[in-house]
Amino acid sequence: MRFTVRDLVYIGVFGALWGAVEMTLGSVLHVVNVPFSGVILTGIGVTILLIGRLFVPRAGSVLFIGLVTAFLKMLSLGGIVLNPMIGIVAESLLAEVVLTATGRPRRASFVLAGALATFWPFVHPFFTHGLLAGRDLLTVYGWTIEKGAELLGLDASAVVLIVAGLIGVHLVIGAIAGTLGWDVGQIIQKRLQPSARAPRVS
Protein backbone atom coordinates (compact mmCIF):
# COMPACT_ATOMS: atom_id res chain seq x y z
CA MET A 1 0.00 0.00 0.00
CA ARG A 2 1.67 3.21 -1.19
CA PHE A 3 -0.07 6.48 -0.52
CA THR A 4 0.84 10.05 -1.44
CA VAL A 5 0.92 12.82 1.16
CA ARG A 6 -2.51 13.99 -0.04
CA ASP A 7 -3.90 10.46 0.29
CA LEU A 8 -2.59 10.14 3.85
CA VAL A 9 -3.97 13.54 4.87
CA TYR A 10 -7.38 12.63 3.43
CA ILE A 11 -7.24 9.28 5.24
CA GLY A 12 -6.53 11.18 8.46
CA VAL A 13 -9.43 13.57 7.79
CA PHE A 14 -11.96 10.80 7.13
CA GLY A 15 -10.63 8.86 10.13
CA ALA A 16 -11.17 11.97 12.26
CA LEU A 17 -14.70 12.40 10.87
CA TRP A 18 -15.67 8.82 11.70
CA GLY A 19 -13.84 9.06 15.05
CA ALA A 20 -15.77 12.22 15.94
CA VAL A 21 -19.07 10.48 15.12
CA GLU A 22 -18.09 7.47 17.27
CA MET A 23 -17.03 9.63 20.20
CA THR A 24 -20.00 12.00 20.22
CA LEU A 25 -23.04 10.43 18.57
CA GLY A 26 -21.95 6.94 19.70
CA SER A 27 -22.06 7.94 23.36
CA VAL A 28 -25.42 9.72 22.92
CA LEU A 29 -27.07 6.77 21.15
CA HIS A 30 -25.69 4.41 23.81
CA VAL A 31 -27.10 6.51 26.66
CA VAL A 32 -30.49 7.17 25.01
CA ASN A 33 -30.79 3.44 24.17
CA VAL A 34 -32.08 3.96 20.64
CA PRO A 35 -33.16 0.72 18.88
CA PHE A 36 -30.62 -0.49 16.32
CA SER A 37 -28.18 2.19 17.56
CA GLY A 38 -25.20 0.00 16.61
CA VAL A 39 -26.40 -0.40 13.02
CA ILE A 40 -27.26 3.30 12.71
CA LEU A 41 -23.81 4.28 14.00
CA THR A 42 -22.18 1.80 11.65
CA GLY A 43 -24.28 3.15 8.76
CA ILE A 44 -23.08 6.71 9.41
CA GLY A 45 -19.47 5.51 9.78
CA VAL A 46 -19.67 3.47 6.58
CA THR A 47 -21.08 6.48 4.70
CA ILE A 48 -18.03 8.52 5.74
CA LEU A 49 -15.75 5.57 4.93
CA LEU A 50 -17.16 5.26 1.41
CA ILE A 51 -16.95 9.00 0.73
CA GLY A 52 -13.30 8.65 1.74
CA ARG A 53 -12.84 5.98 -0.93
CA LEU A 54 -13.93 8.45 -3.62
CA PHE A 55 -11.19 10.84 -2.53
CA VAL A 56 -8.51 8.18 -2.04
CA PRO A 57 -9.36 5.63 -4.75
CA ARG A 58 -6.56 3.19 -3.90
CA ALA A 59 -6.66 -0.32 -2.49
CA GLY A 60 -6.21 -0.26 1.29
CA SER A 61 -7.46 3.30 1.84
CA VAL A 62 -10.71 2.19 3.51
CA LEU A 63 -8.85 -0.19 5.83
CA PHE A 64 -6.46 2.65 6.74
CA ILE A 65 -9.38 4.95 7.58
CA GLY A 66 -10.80 2.18 9.79
CA LEU A 67 -7.46 1.70 11.58
CA VAL A 68 -7.13 5.45 12.23
CA THR A 69 -10.69 5.53 13.63
CA ALA A 70 -10.01 2.48 15.82
CA PHE A 71 -6.93 4.19 17.28
CA LEU A 72 -8.93 7.34 17.97
CA LYS A 73 -11.55 5.20 19.69
CA MET A 74 -8.81 3.60 21.78
CA LEU A 75 -7.98 7.00 23.24
CA SER A 76 -11.55 8.20 23.64
CA LEU A 77 -12.49 6.24 26.78
CA GLY A 78 -10.81 4.61 29.74
CA GLY A 79 -13.30 1.75 29.75
CA ILE A 80 -13.94 -1.27 27.58
CA VAL A 81 -12.96 -0.25 24.04
CA LEU A 82 -11.90 -3.60 22.60
CA ASN A 83 -15.39 -4.39 21.24
CA PRO A 84 -15.91 -1.16 19.26
CA MET A 85 -12.32 -1.30 18.00
CA ILE A 86 -12.84 -4.83 16.68
CA GLY A 87 -16.11 -3.68 15.11
CA ILE A 88 -14.59 -0.66 13.37
CA VAL A 89 -11.68 -2.64 11.92
CA ALA A 90 -13.95 -5.52 10.82
CA GLU A 91 -16.41 -3.17 9.11
CA SER A 92 -13.66 -1.33 7.24
CA LEU A 93 -12.04 -4.64 6.29
CA LEU A 94 -15.31 -5.94 4.82
CA ALA A 95 -15.85 -2.72 2.86
CA GLU A 96 -12.24 -2.82 1.67
CA VAL A 97 -12.56 -6.41 0.41
CA VAL A 98 -15.69 -5.56 -1.62
CA LEU A 99 -14.27 -2.32 -3.05
CA THR A 100 -10.93 -3.89 -3.95
CA ALA A 101 -12.63 -6.90 -5.53
CA THR A 102 -14.99 -4.76 -7.62
CA GLY A 103 -12.28 -2.40 -8.87
CA ARG A 104 -13.18 1.13 -10.02
CA PRO A 105 -15.58 2.93 -7.61
CA ARG A 106 -19.21 2.55 -8.79
CA ARG A 107 -22.58 3.03 -7.18
CA ALA A 108 -23.24 -0.73 -7.17
CA SER A 109 -19.92 -1.53 -5.47
CA PHE A 110 -20.62 1.16 -2.86
CA VAL A 111 -24.08 -0.28 -2.14
CA LEU A 112 -22.63 -3.80 -1.80
CA ALA A 113 -19.72 -2.61 0.37
CA GLY A 114 -22.10 -0.61 2.57
CA ALA A 115 -24.49 -3.54 3.00
CA LEU A 116 -21.74 -6.00 3.86
CA ALA A 117 -19.94 -3.65 6.27
CA THR A 118 -23.18 -2.76 8.05
CA PHE A 119 -23.99 -6.46 8.36
CA TRP A 120 -21.07 -6.81 10.80
CA PRO A 121 -23.03 -5.60 13.90
CA PHE A 122 -25.25 -8.68 13.38
CA VAL A 123 -22.20 -11.00 13.44
CA HIS A 124 -20.31 -9.00 16.09
CA PRO A 125 -21.84 -10.60 19.25
CA PHE A 126 -21.18 -14.08 17.88
CA PHE A 127 -17.56 -13.12 17.34
CA THR A 128 -16.89 -11.25 20.59
CA HIS A 129 -19.08 -13.15 23.08
CA GLY A 130 -18.80 -16.49 21.31
CA LEU A 131 -15.22 -16.71 20.12
CA LEU A 132 -13.46 -14.26 22.43
CA ALA A 133 -15.34 -14.61 25.72
CA GLY A 134 -16.02 -18.32 25.21
CA ARG A 135 -19.81 -18.10 25.37
CA ASP A 136 -21.77 -20.93 23.81
CA LEU A 137 -22.78 -19.75 20.32
CA LEU A 138 -26.31 -21.04 20.93
CA THR A 139 -26.60 -18.76 23.97
CA VAL A 140 -25.56 -15.76 21.85
CA TYR A 141 -28.06 -16.90 19.21
CA GLY A 142 -30.75 -16.98 21.92
CA TRP A 143 -29.93 -13.42 22.98
CA THR A 144 -30.03 -12.28 19.36
CA ILE A 145 -33.47 -13.81 18.84
CA GLU A 146 -34.82 -12.33 22.11
CA LYS A 147 -33.47 -8.87 21.31
CA GLY A 148 -34.65 -9.11 17.71
CA ALA A 149 -38.16 -10.12 18.80
CA GLU A 150 -38.28 -7.13 21.14
CA LEU A 151 -36.99 -4.69 18.52
CA LEU A 152 -39.20 -5.95 15.70
CA GLY A 153 -42.26 -6.42 17.92
CA LEU A 154 -42.56 -10.10 17.04
CA ASP A 155 -43.15 -13.22 19.09
CA ALA A 156 -39.88 -14.95 20.06
CA SER A 157 -41.12 -18.20 18.49
CA ALA A 158 -41.09 -16.67 14.98
CA VAL A 159 -37.37 -17.38 14.71
CA VAL A 160 -37.10 -17.41 10.90
CA LEU A 161 -39.00 -14.14 10.61
CA ILE A 162 -36.87 -12.49 13.31
CA VAL A 163 -33.57 -13.60 11.73
CA ALA A 164 -34.77 -12.54 8.26
CA GLY A 165 -35.99 -9.21 9.68
CA LEU A 166 -32.71 -8.51 11.46
CA ILE A 167 -30.63 -9.43 8.41
CA GLY A 168 -32.94 -7.31 6.23
CA VAL A 169 -32.68 -4.25 8.50
CA HIS A 170 -28.86 -4.50 8.55
CA LEU A 171 -28.58 -4.92 4.79
CA VAL A 172 -31.08 -2.14 4.00
CA ILE A 173 -29.38 0.36 6.32
CA GLY A 174 -26.04 -0.62 4.77
CA ALA A 175 -27.36 -0.21 1.23
CA ILE A 176 -28.73 3.24 2.15
CA ALA A 177 -25.33 4.11 3.63
CA GLY A 178 -23.65 2.98 0.40
CA THR A 179 -26.02 5.01 -1.79
CA LEU A 180 -25.66 8.06 0.46
CA GLY A 181 -21.88 7.69 0.43
CA TRP A 182 -21.86 7.65 -3.38
CA ASP A 183 -24.31 10.57 -3.80
CA VAL A 184 -22.80 12.80 -1.12
CA GLY A 185 -19.30 11.97 -2.36
CA GLN A 186 -20.25 13.10 -5.87
CA ILE A 187 -21.73 16.36 -4.53
CA ILE A 188 -18.59 17.04 -2.49
CA GLN A 189 -16.33 16.32 -5.45
CA LYS A 190 -18.31 18.81 -7.56
CA ARG A 191 -18.13 21.43 -4.80
CA LEU A 192 -14.39 21.03 -4.49
CA GLN A 193 -13.70 20.95 -8.22
CA PRO A 194 -11.91 24.34 -8.48
CA SER A 195 -9.42 23.44 -5.76
CA ALA A 196 -9.19 19.86 -7.07
CA ARG A 197 -7.62 21.22 -10.26
CA ALA A 198 -4.43 21.92 -8.32
CA PRO A 199 -1.66 19.52 -9.38
CA ARG A 200 -1.24 16.43 -7.18
CA VAL A 201 2.30 16.10 -5.85
CA SER A 202 3.30 12.71 -4.49
Next chain:
Amino acid sequence: MTNINQHLAGKRRLGTPGYLSCLVFSLIVAVLAQGWRASIACGLSVTLAAVFYPAGLEPLRSRRLWLFVAFLLVPAALLAAPKDLAVGGVSLSRHGLVAGIQMAFRAVTILIAVSGFAASVSVSELSGLLERAGLRGLGFALGVAFNMLPVVRETAANAYQALRLRGGFQRQRLRTLRLLLVTVVVNSLRHADDIVNAAEARAFSPDRARPLPVTRERSDLALAGVLVLLALALL
Protein backbone atom coordinates in the same frame (compact mmCIF):
# COMPACT_ATOMS: atom_id res chain seq x y z
CA MET B 1 4.02 12.26 20.57
CA THR B 2 7.74 12.12 21.42
CA ASN B 3 6.92 13.65 24.81
CA ILE B 4 4.36 10.95 25.42
CA ASN B 5 6.96 8.33 24.53
CA GLN B 6 9.48 9.85 26.92
CA HIS B 7 6.86 10.10 29.66
CA LEU B 8 5.89 6.47 29.18
CA ALA B 9 9.51 5.34 28.91
CA GLY B 10 10.21 6.79 32.38
CA LYS B 11 7.81 4.35 34.03
CA ARG B 12 8.16 1.39 31.70
CA ARG B 13 9.53 -1.99 32.64
CA LEU B 14 9.36 -3.48 29.13
CA GLY B 15 9.80 -2.35 25.56
CA THR B 16 6.91 -2.23 23.11
CA PRO B 17 7.59 -5.80 21.80
CA GLY B 18 7.47 -7.01 25.42
CA TYR B 19 4.08 -5.43 26.03
CA LEU B 20 2.86 -6.78 22.71
CA SER B 21 4.01 -10.29 23.73
CA CYS B 22 2.03 -9.98 26.98
CA LEU B 23 -1.08 -8.87 25.08
CA VAL B 24 -0.86 -11.63 22.47
CA PHE B 25 -0.14 -14.25 25.18
CA SER B 26 -3.13 -13.15 27.29
CA LEU B 27 -5.50 -13.08 24.31
CA ILE B 28 -4.41 -16.52 23.09
CA VAL B 29 -4.62 -18.24 26.48
CA ALA B 30 -7.93 -16.52 27.29
CA VAL B 31 -9.52 -17.72 24.07
CA LEU B 32 -7.99 -21.19 23.88
CA ALA B 33 -7.71 -22.31 27.54
CA GLN B 34 -10.30 -24.99 28.22
CA GLY B 35 -12.25 -25.47 31.46
CA TRP B 36 -10.60 -24.36 34.68
CA ARG B 37 -7.39 -23.55 32.83
CA ALA B 38 -9.11 -20.21 32.16
CA SER B 39 -8.53 -19.42 35.86
CA ILE B 40 -4.78 -20.11 35.45
CA ALA B 41 -4.81 -17.84 32.36
CA CYS B 42 -6.49 -15.14 34.43
CA GLY B 43 -3.96 -15.59 37.26
CA LEU B 44 -1.07 -15.27 34.81
CA SER B 45 -2.64 -12.16 33.26
CA VAL B 46 -3.03 -10.55 36.71
CA THR B 47 0.59 -11.48 37.58
CA LEU B 48 1.91 -9.99 34.32
CA ALA B 49 -0.09 -6.82 34.99
CA ALA B 50 1.11 -6.57 38.59
CA VAL B 51 4.75 -6.94 37.53
CA PHE B 52 4.90 -5.06 34.22
CA TYR B 53 1.85 -2.82 33.77
CA PRO B 54 -0.02 -2.07 37.03
CA ALA B 55 -2.35 0.27 35.11
CA GLY B 56 -3.90 -2.88 33.64
CA LEU B 57 -5.33 -3.66 37.09
CA GLU B 58 -7.23 -0.36 37.23
CA PRO B 59 -10.41 -1.80 35.63
CA LEU B 60 -10.68 -4.22 38.61
CA ARG B 61 -11.72 -1.21 40.69
CA SER B 62 -14.48 -0.33 38.25
CA ARG B 63 -18.06 -1.10 39.24
CA ARG B 64 -18.89 -1.60 35.56
CA LEU B 65 -16.53 -4.57 35.36
CA TRP B 66 -18.13 -6.35 38.33
CA LEU B 67 -21.59 -5.65 36.91
CA PHE B 68 -20.40 -7.22 33.66
CA VAL B 69 -19.08 -10.26 35.60
CA ALA B 70 -22.42 -10.53 37.41
CA PHE B 71 -24.13 -10.35 34.02
CA LEU B 72 -22.06 -13.34 32.91
CA LEU B 73 -22.59 -15.33 36.12
CA VAL B 74 -26.18 -14.79 37.20
CA PRO B 75 -28.09 -15.71 34.02
CA ALA B 76 -25.83 -18.71 33.43
CA ALA B 77 -26.44 -19.99 36.97
CA LEU B 78 -30.17 -19.24 36.99
CA LEU B 79 -31.18 -20.31 33.49
CA ALA B 80 -29.03 -23.37 32.76
CA ALA B 81 -30.27 -26.87 33.53
CA PRO B 82 -30.25 -29.04 35.61
CA LYS B 83 -30.92 -27.05 38.79
CA ASP B 84 -28.84 -29.09 41.22
CA LEU B 85 -27.66 -26.44 43.67
CA ALA B 86 -29.62 -24.40 46.22
CA VAL B 87 -28.22 -21.15 47.63
CA GLY B 88 -30.44 -19.21 50.05
CA GLY B 89 -33.56 -20.88 48.71
CA VAL B 90 -32.70 -20.12 45.06
CA SER B 91 -32.24 -23.07 42.71
CA LEU B 92 -29.09 -22.79 40.64
CA SER B 93 -27.39 -24.87 38.02
CA ARG B 94 -23.92 -26.03 39.06
CA HIS B 95 -22.99 -26.50 35.39
CA GLY B 96 -24.21 -22.97 34.49
CA LEU B 97 -22.39 -21.45 37.45
CA VAL B 98 -19.13 -23.16 36.48
CA ALA B 99 -19.50 -22.05 32.84
CA GLY B 100 -20.26 -18.48 33.99
CA ILE B 101 -17.21 -18.36 36.27
CA GLN B 102 -14.97 -19.63 33.48
CA MET B 103 -16.37 -17.03 31.08
CA ALA B 104 -15.78 -14.32 33.68
CA PHE B 105 -12.14 -15.45 34.02
CA ARG B 106 -11.69 -15.18 30.25
CA ALA B 107 -13.30 -11.75 30.09
CA VAL B 108 -11.18 -10.41 32.99
CA THR B 109 -8.00 -11.83 31.39
CA ILE B 110 -8.71 -10.04 28.11
CA LEU B 111 -9.74 -6.81 29.82
CA ILE B 112 -6.61 -6.62 32.00
CA ALA B 113 -4.35 -7.36 29.03
CA VAL B 114 -5.97 -4.80 26.73
CA SER B 115 -6.18 -2.08 29.40
CA GLY B 116 -2.56 -2.67 30.40
CA PHE B 117 -1.39 -2.56 26.80
CA ALA B 118 -3.38 0.60 26.04
CA ALA B 119 -2.02 2.30 29.16
CA SER B 120 1.60 1.28 28.56
CA VAL B 121 2.08 1.68 24.83
CA SER B 122 1.48 5.05 23.23
CA VAL B 123 -0.51 5.31 20.02
CA SER B 124 2.60 6.61 18.22
CA GLU B 125 4.52 3.47 19.19
CA LEU B 126 1.65 1.27 18.14
CA SER B 127 1.46 2.98 14.76
CA GLY B 128 5.28 2.68 14.58
CA LEU B 129 4.88 -1.08 15.01
CA LEU B 130 2.21 -1.19 12.28
CA GLU B 131 4.38 0.92 9.96
CA ARG B 132 7.16 -1.61 10.38
CA ALA B 133 4.64 -4.32 9.55
CA GLY B 134 4.04 -2.69 6.14
CA LEU B 135 1.36 -0.07 6.89
CA ARG B 136 3.58 2.89 5.94
CA GLY B 137 2.19 6.34 6.55
CA LEU B 138 -0.26 5.21 9.24
CA GLY B 139 1.53 7.25 11.91
CA PHE B 140 1.32 10.39 9.77
CA ALA B 141 -2.38 9.80 9.00
CA LEU B 142 -3.03 9.28 12.71
CA GLY B 143 -1.25 12.52 13.57
CA VAL B 144 -3.40 14.36 11.02
CA ALA B 145 -6.54 12.77 12.49
CA PHE B 146 -5.60 13.88 16.03
CA ASN B 147 -5.05 17.43 14.85
CA MET B 148 -8.24 17.39 12.79
CA LEU B 149 -10.54 16.26 15.62
CA PRO B 150 -11.04 19.73 17.16
CA VAL B 151 -11.46 21.23 13.65
CA VAL B 152 -14.09 18.63 12.75
CA ARG B 153 -15.98 19.22 16.00
CA GLU B 154 -15.93 22.99 15.55
CA THR B 155 -16.96 22.76 11.89
CA ALA B 156 -19.80 20.38 12.73
CA ALA B 157 -21.01 22.59 15.60
CA ASN B 158 -20.93 25.74 13.43
CA ALA B 159 -22.69 24.07 10.49
CA TYR B 160 -25.32 22.56 12.81
CA GLN B 161 -26.02 25.91 14.47
CA ALA B 162 -26.20 27.71 11.12
CA LEU B 163 -28.67 25.16 9.73
CA ARG B 164 -30.72 25.16 12.93
CA LEU B 165 -30.97 28.97 13.04
CA ARG B 166 -32.26 28.92 9.46
CA GLY B 167 -34.94 26.41 10.46
CA GLY B 168 -33.22 23.62 8.59
CA PHE B 169 -34.32 20.85 10.95
CA GLN B 170 -37.98 21.90 10.99
CA ARG B 171 -38.66 20.80 7.42
CA GLN B 172 -36.93 18.37 5.08
CA ARG B 173 -34.85 16.89 7.89
CA LEU B 174 -33.14 14.29 5.72
CA ARG B 175 -32.09 16.91 3.18
CA THR B 176 -30.77 19.07 6.01
CA LEU B 177 -28.80 16.18 7.46
CA ARG B 178 -27.29 15.51 4.04
CA LEU B 179 -26.43 19.19 3.75
CA LEU B 180 -24.80 19.06 7.19
CA LEU B 181 -22.68 16.08 6.13
CA VAL B 182 -21.64 17.80 2.88
CA THR B 183 -20.72 21.03 4.70
CA VAL B 184 -18.67 19.27 7.39
CA VAL B 185 -16.78 17.10 4.89
CA VAL B 186 -16.14 19.98 2.44
CA ASN B 187 -14.82 22.26 5.20
CA SER B 188 -12.65 19.47 6.63
CA LEU B 189 -11.21 18.73 3.19
CA ARG B 190 -10.45 22.43 2.60
CA HIS B 191 -8.54 22.42 5.89
CA ALA B 192 -6.84 19.21 4.74
CA ASP B 193 -5.56 21.00 1.63
CA ASP B 194 -3.67 23.42 3.90
CA ILE B 195 -2.07 20.47 5.71
CA VAL B 196 -1.08 18.91 2.36
CA ASN B 197 0.47 22.18 1.19
CA ALA B 198 2.38 22.56 4.48
CA ALA B 199 3.67 18.97 4.33
CA GLU B 200 4.69 19.31 0.68
CA ALA B 201 6.38 22.65 1.34
CA ARG B 202 8.56 20.80 3.85
CA ALA B 203 9.24 18.12 1.21
CA PHE B 204 7.62 15.48 3.42
CA SER B 205 7.24 12.09 1.78
CA PRO B 206 5.80 8.99 3.42
CA ASP B 207 8.40 6.86 1.62
CA ARG B 208 11.33 8.82 3.01
CA ALA B 209 9.89 9.41 6.48
CA ARG B 210 11.39 7.39 9.30
CA PRO B 211 8.90 5.11 11.05
CA LEU B 212 7.85 6.35 14.48
CA PRO B 213 10.21 5.13 17.22
CA VAL B 214 9.52 1.89 19.06
CA THR B 215 11.10 1.33 22.49
CA ARG B 216 12.94 -1.95 22.97
CA GLU B 217 14.36 -3.52 26.14
CA ARG B 218 16.70 -6.46 26.55
CA SER B 219 14.12 -8.33 28.59
CA ASP B 220 11.54 -8.31 25.74
CA LEU B 221 12.92 -11.33 23.91
CA ALA B 222 13.42 -13.37 27.08
CA LEU B 223 9.89 -12.59 28.23
CA ALA B 224 8.46 -13.53 24.84
CA GLY B 225 10.27 -16.89 25.05
CA VAL B 226 8.94 -17.54 28.56
CA LEU B 227 5.40 -16.65 27.48
CA VAL B 228 5.57 -19.00 24.48
CA LEU B 229 6.65 -21.84 26.81
CA LEU B 230 3.90 -20.97 29.30
CA ALA B 231 1.28 -20.92 26.53
CA LEU B 232 2.43 -24.30 25.24
CA ALA B 233 2.31 -25.76 28.75
CA LEU B 234 -1.12 -24.31 29.45
CA LEU B 235 -2.81 -25.24 26.19
